[in-house]
Amino acid sequence: MLPILLGLVIAMLFGLMSFFIYGLDGLVNYTWIDTVFWTLIAIGALITLINEVGQCLACRFKQLISNRRFNRYCSDLACAH
Numbered sequence: 001m002l003p004i005l006l007g008l009v010i011a012m013l014f015g016l017m018s019f020f021i022y023g024l025d026g027l028v029n030y031t032w033i034d035t036v037f038w039t040l041i042a043i044g045a046l047i048t049l050i051n052e053v054g055q056c057l058a059c060r061f062k063q064l065i066s067n068r069r070f071n072r073y074c075s076d077l078a079c080a081h
Contacts, residue, residue: 003051007044011037 018026018033027033 001048003047004041004044007041007047010044011040014040 015037022030
């Protein structure tokens with residue numbers, strides 16, 4: 001959840017700074033500003049998605065790995081229940 005929040009905050013700051021530097025006319029005419037803004041949000045969402053899927057995917061292989069610490073780690077995750 002933190003990466004998506006960080007991506008939103010950074011995108012907001014980028015949008016605000018680009019408004020101060022280029023003005024409203026620059027925000028409308030330069031498409032790269034819009035692309036960077038939405039890419040920052042998408043990267044935060046993608047990192048959050050990869051983190052959530054990666055943790056749950058690792059615990060699906062719990063039967064193959066018989067390590068006590070790994071089993072305890074997986075039982076503490078929300079997707080294990």
